[in-house]
Amino acid sequence: MTATTLSPARPSEGGSAVRRVVALAKLEMTMLVRNKTALFNALALGPLMVVLINSFQMPGMNENRSAFVASLLGSLVVFAIVFAGYYNLCTTAVARREELMLKRLTVGELRRWEVLTAMAAPSLSVILAQVVLGAVAVTLLVGAPTVVNPLLMLLGLLLGFGALAVLGYATAIITRTVEAAQITTLLPLAVLIFFSGATFPFALMPDALRTVAELTPLAATNELMTLGLTGTTADGGTLDFVQSFVGGLQPTIVLLAWIAIGGYLVQRMMPWEPRR
Amino acid sequence: MLDGMNAPVITASGVRRTYRGSGAPFEAVRGVDLRVEQGELFALLGTNGAGKTSLLEVVEGIAPASAGEVRVFGQDPFRQRAQVRARTGIMLQEAGFPADVRAGEMVTTWAATQSRRSDDDVLAAVGLSHRAGVAVSSLSGGERRRLDLALALLGRPEMLFLDEPTTGLDPESRRDAWSIVRDRLDDGVTVVLTTHYLEEAEELSDRLAIMHAGRIVRQGTVADIVADEPARITMTIPSDAPAPPPLLGSTQLERGSTGTRYVITTPQLQEDMYTLLSWAREHGVSIADLDARAASLEQAFLSIAASSGAAAQPEPAAA
Numbered sequence: 300m301t302a303t304t305l306s307p308a309r310p311s312e313g314g315s316a317v318r319r320v321v322a323l324a325k326l327e328m329t330m331l332v333r334n335k336t337a338l339f340n341a342l343a344l345g346p347l348m349v350v351l352i353n354s355f356q357m358p359g360m361n362e363n364r365s366a367f368v369a370s371l372l373g374s375l376v377v378f379a380i381v382f383a384g385y386y387n388l389c390t391t392a393v394a395r396r397e398e399l400m401l402k403r404l405t406v407g408e409l410r411r412w413e414v415l416t417a418m419a420a421p422s423l424s425v426i427l428a429q430v431v432l433g434a435v436a437v438t439l440l441v442g443a444p445t446v447v448n449p450l451l452m453l454l455g456l457l458l459g460f461g462a463l464a465v466l467g468y469a470t471a472i473i474t475r476t477v478e479a480a481q482i483t484t485l486l487p488l489a490v491l492i493f494f495s496g497a498t499f500p501f502a503l504m505p506d507a508l509r510t511v512a513e514l515t516p517l518a519a520t521n522e523l524m525t526l527g528l529t530g531t532t533a534d535g536g537t538l539d540f541v542q543s544f545v546g547g548l549q550p551t552i553v554l555l556a557w558i559a560i561g562g563y564l565v566q567r568m569m570p571w572e573p574r575r
Numbered sequence: 576m577l578d579g580m581n582a583p584v585i586t587a588s589g590v591r592r593t594y595r596g597s598g599a600p601f602e603a604v605r606g607v608d609l610r611v612e613q614g615e616l617f618a619l620l621g622t623n624g625a626g627k628t629s630l631l632e633v634v635e636g637i638a639p640a641s642a643g644e645v646r647v648f649g650q651d652p653f654r655q656r657a658q659v660r661a662r663t664g665i666m667l668q669e670a671g672f673p674a675d676v677r678a679g680e681m682v683t684t685w686a687a688t689q690s691r692r693s694d695d696d697v698l699a700a701v702g703l704s705h706r707a708g709v710a711v712s713s714l715s716g717g718e719r720r721r722l723d724l725a726l727a728l729l730g731r732p733e734m735l736f737l738d739e740p741t742t743g744l745d746p747e748s749r750r751d752a753w754s755i756v757r758d759r760l761d762d763g764v765t766v767v768l769t770t771h772y773l774e775e776a777e778e779l780s781d782r783l784a785i786m787h788a789g790r791i792v793r794q795g796t797v798a799d800i801v802a803d804e805p806a807r808i809t810m811t812i813p814s815d816a817p818a819p820p821p822l823l824g825s826t827q828l829e830r831g832s833t834g835t836r837y838v839i840t841t842p843q844l845q846e847d848m849y850t851l852l853s854w855a856r857e858h859g860v861s862i863a864d865l866d867a868r869a870a871s872l873e874q875a876f877l878s879i880a881a882s883s884g885a886a887a888q889p890e891p892a893a894a
Binding site: 334398410 | 635665673726
């Protein structure tokens, strides 16, 4: 009876959940690194965008350099989490479902949220790399940014990624194939980016529209990034380190709410095997 | 147990499973009672769409039962998933891999997600050691099936669920898979297996159940199930021979060029054979193409499928 001589399975959680997530995340990272072209494209995107945006000599850019740097870095984070986060995780989830990998994972010890967490690891790594490389490019081309509250920036990046990742998985609920993801993500992408504050200035929006825009996850992320970098609020006020935490409260709550809403939808409705 | 039987590893009573899709609800499992004992191999047979996989998924804890109760190791496999899963190995009828993953990586990853560690070389056990570095997309269908089996064996589960484990395997690999399963049985592992190969069920199972239209219609050892089925005698008697004696079984005749072909279906094989052979010797008749055989599992299976065939309903693909 060799089977019974093994150490008995402990139903303890905690450490074993981390171990399971790390194991699967490692596999996802292996696949990411294996695809050299995609990896290069993903990493080159950050610095490339900085170079590109910097080349448009915008009016007022030289007078208020710190605001320009902030908006550049804000845009970088916004585009990183929307494409490498939202879009990428929607297609990854659909691909893993199509190839019946998700179904396989339901028969192991991994829980569903553990699978989704592990699947997000390559996305988060790519985003962090994009932001770091982009920040290096900004420093070289425009100058080093002065940071008011780096913790707030990190919080914005992580919560923003979390919200967009969960929304990517939620979009996978209504996406049957990887090809279909190009269509199902189109409207959410347009809405998210338009209201992000990175493409269409809030100052030009009517008040009512701006109130709505501030409730979208990309705008909240952008706000936390800007606040962390320069201490300036969306209304143009300037805050110091301590005040910036208070100013960051609303966008933090907005992002947590999106994580809760998306998480609920995914938990209730996400199919784990293809519908045929 | 008072009666000296082994402790049950799986018990199920009144299990039902209903699919509620866009159309009318479909009941794939319609009240199943099961009892699988420690260390036995229990085979679940049935026609396509009989509800085998739907039932298995409930017992495996992948899906909850719509009604009824299932216990594996005394626990609810769906609600107490973590405890039950650590002790079971599951090979699904259909599961995939990301195309870029290599066989060895898949094994390493799967092992690292399990709470039980064993350093068994499962790839070697299924004869895939030499393919460890190959992308899963480059493996043949049979090799992928063997990788599925290897993953189910990881962590030395006390209970194995094998859903059509040898579909797509060549005869040699199938025999290899059987010997792997037998080794586990020798180690005291309990196995639940579904298969379309009746030979496989005859070869491996201690007990089996035949499902049809969501219900278990026959259950027992191969001998139990076959015992209810009549035996068959076939023979050809020359045209000039006298008429054969009356037999206990029923006879069908076909006239051929060299004589008359008899197909006799009988519940009393020994008795009818004695009558026939005595008659042949007495009258000096030389019987051609004589064949007498007890019922096979296949015959039992086919007669069950045919007798309730009209009641068959299609099953959704998810089942």
